[in-house]
Amino acid sequence: MTQETSPSTAGWKPFVRLILQTKPSKTLLALALSLNLVTTLSGLVIPLLTKHVVDNFSLANLNAVQMAGIGLAFIAQAVTAGISTYLLSRIGQQIVSNLRHRLWQKLLKLPVSYYDEHQTGETISRMTNDTGVLKGLITEHSANFFTGIISIVGSLVMLFYLDWKMTLLLLIAIPLASAVLVPLGRQMYKISKGLQDETADFTSVLTRVLSEIRLVKASNAETREFENGSSGILKLLRYGIREGKVQAGIAPVMSFVMMLMFVLIIGYGGLRVSSGALTAGALVAFLLYLFQIVLPTTQITQFFTQFQKAKGATERIIETLEAEEESVLGLPLERADLPIVLEGVSFAYKGGEAVLKQVTFTAEPGKVTAIVGPSGSGKTTLFSLLERFYSPTGGTIKLGEVPIDRYALPSWRSRIGYVSQESPLVEGTIRENISYGLDREVTPEELDRAAQMAYADEFIGQLPGGYETEVGERGLKLSGGQRQRIAIARALLRDPQILMLDEATSSLDSKSEIVVQQALHNLMRGRTTLVIAHRLSTVIDADRIVFVEKGTVTGVGTHDELFASHPLYREFASQQLRLQDRPS
Template identity: 65%
Template sequence: MNMNLSKRQRNTTIKPFLTLLKETKPSYGLLALAISLSMISTLVGLVIPMFTKSLVDGFSIASISGIQIAEIAGAFIAQTIAGGISIYLLNYVGQKMVAGLRDRLWRKFLVLPVSYYNDNRTGESVSRMTNDTGVLKSLVSEHIASLFTGVISIIGSISVLLYLNWKMTLVLFTVLPLSALILVPLGRQMYKISKGMQDETASFTATLSGVLSEIRLVKSSGAEESEYEAGKSGIMNLLSFGIREGKINAMISPLVSFVFMMLLVVIIGYGGMQVSAGVLTAGELVAFILYLINIVMPLTQLTTFFTQLQKAKGASERIIETLAAEEEKYEGEDKVDGIENAISVEGVTFGYKNGENVLIDVSFKMLPGGVTAIVGPSGGGKTTLFSLLERFYEPVSGEIKLGEHPISTLSLKSWRRQIGYVSQESPLLAGTIAENLGYGLEREVSRDEIRNAAKMAYADGFIEELPEGYNTDVGERGVKLSGGQRQRIAIARALLRNPAILMLDEATSSLDSQSEAVVQKALSNLMEGRTTVVIAHRLSTVVNADQIIFMEKGRITGMGRHEELLESHELYRKFATQQLQMSAPEVNSSSEGEGDRKVYDNNTGGGRRPAYPRIGGSVPES
């Protein structure tokens, strides 16, 4: 049963490649022209042995007229030109095909949901875009013509040989099938090895991408040696596959050479006897040998073609699998008004793939322009709730509504356009500050708008002090800037988006006191007049929120104002007592605390840690 299954799988693996070839819509006219020119070049090559036969059998150069010489020269020139044009056209079609395929993959990667990237490493996706598409390009541009020309050369040569001497031709058929019996199993082995190598290459690429993108973590953790060992393991696995592939190639090439030499010895020996007996002329024997070359050389090319086809099968399967992955649903109603409508979370339950539910029957309502804080122990589901609000995932049950409309019925693009998100990390892309500020905006942003947004985010000061100002390169993931600077750029970016809904993932928790004070002022400007939801790890930052939601193990266990929860919720009261007492020395203790207090006094008008403001938008006085 396993053998039958394996056979069926081998028989069907060519379909993904043909499907991809069809879907990329290559220029079939150019492809046909290129193959036709290759075939013409091959047909011209079939005439050469007959011309050689005539010369050997006593046909002298002196007897050839100028017109015949011109025709022969023209044939050679035509063969050369046709071959060159064919190679160029095949390369052109292959490059266009791979460009179209990469374009489809790139578009697909951008519309795949976040859940896809939870299950697939980035390096594997990069490998799909580069290595696998390169394999397909190589097959089309370098090897596909050999399939047609090889078949024509073999059939044409055998036909002429049967005409010259059918007995000697039958000798060939006793040897060629034997070589096929050896080469076909080797081709199957090559398919398995090639598929394994492509998987290992994708895994190795993923390892490299992950380590190099987090090189600072690697170095700060002293993990160079362990990462070296992990990378070395991938390198050795690739080496193993490469050696196995080399073994197959080492068997194929000598076998082809052995078959050719064996045929050559048989033909020369048997043909020499025929020439001695007067049955065969010397010219016919030379022609026979040349046609034998015209058979063996294309056989080598066909072997290479089928080897490359095995690689293309594996690449096609992975690309087809990626292209078939479920996309985010972008269609829906475009008229989204997040300014005047409340956001309702109604009975939402959610769990990640093959896992327990992270959110269980969560329900609450956020009024327009209000501030809702979500607090609670780690692992309570706060970040997951944010992901659902941004529609990175869909609830298992329940729904989230904007006014009376479930957000699942709204256009994904228009819904996300309503949201401004500022996280702890404030990720930036490699590029200039100006490019990061205008990132994702569909409209052109003037330099004045950028400056105004930076001013409101209290980022204009440090930006203008940089040597290149707004044209300063921030480095990969913004590593050339401090945490507070990245936060202020993220806030300025959110201001430029002018969102109706603001999501803050404790945007100040990782900052020092001075940076935090400045960022808090910037957040005050950003939050004004917007519906705001805040993930708060420190209760001291949200005591003045319009409502505080306390989450434990995916459930809401308390909801209300700070004062209400202090009275009604025991765990919240415990959290508040611990945290507010811990924060008190920052304000009241000696030298360091006084320094912090001066910062807050100078920047927020208060002597305590600034809290996220209520609807008015200004940081409350103490």
């Protein structure tokens, strides 16, 4: 969990600053507040008119103008209150929408290292639950807050005008209520912050389990995951009960204070009326103004209760918005048909041991460079550095003579085609997956050509929907070989100058592997290709083989050269090729 911040450091300023950054409409806000003022003034007129009616009350003295004035004041109050509440709610919805747009844009700009340190469910919680808390505060409570403030201030002014002594008596309630509500507010802040953390953790469990439901069922892990989920549910229940206790404490305190005020005013006011210091109409008006204070005070109390929740959400959102982004600035990459040079490259994940140590080799343009070695030797990490998901902690990666981090990130990645072992697909159609990431319209001819070269056209043509067939979540409606061929078609459509293949055929059956190998051969033609492979049979013909052990390059050469000079490579090759030749 994130380290807890004291309530004093997480007050109004961060929240207000966050809201102002969304650039709410000043025109709509001014109109809404103006109508709020009209609502309050209309409400303030009603008790005064009522005072005159009561003081001069008799059938003979009923004044049609006064009665019409009261009626008009009621109508004006209702109409302006409705419009202003709608406008404030609309402004609030726009603020939250703009905030979500900003947060979504930020999440897409954050580096891969951010997602290594934050669970997916936690990030989703920032986007949905935390913005939902702010939405509740702004759209449901802020309108009542602004209306209530104006109503209370106006009513207090009129109360002082009617009888300043009784008004001073009312103000005794403020320290009484504050003595209880301020500590309860601090408790609500701590509870809401913990509740948001637990909600994020629970969302992480849901995301992890539901996204890998096949693994859960195949492993008979339902009972274990039920216990994990139940633990999260119970934690949320405890926080919910604690929140209920605080809210249960606030309501009786407010009720007690309000009843105390009414008893004091009626008792003391009755004495002043009987002594002639106050008219009966003035006492009635005083009570009506008191009603105009009581209801807004309750609404403002609810606002502050919700605000305590919003403070924690604000901190989490600001923390995400202030996270360091990937730098996209740099030189445009005009040509990538140059050697890729690694000079003393080292890398360690945050807080971990070095995964790569002083890696040095060159991938020649237009040729195939294979990276082989035992599992866990850092081969996939090397690809992550080339994709610039991470930056080396030591050494340099160059394209020709220029370090690759000098190039603009979108320009660099646009020249790379990456086909991984998993071949991830997005939910949607085959057409959308092949053209995924391109910022231009793909013609049917281009789509067909890419599919043919990837040997994907045959199975696509046999599907009822053709290119419009839905692939399902993560492409689960397709076989592994079909997903691989769609990934290859996607890479072909990008026409990259640099190609990276990460175990692209290791999970396929022999029949699918033959087809995918043919597709890869089409894809590799004329491109600088780097290949990670466990099976040496797939890279024996590579122009250069780089052997990596425990993050260190221990041999570079052709298959024949390494077989003759590198003992571990010779052992690898002998075992694998012997196994390959063994009859099934």
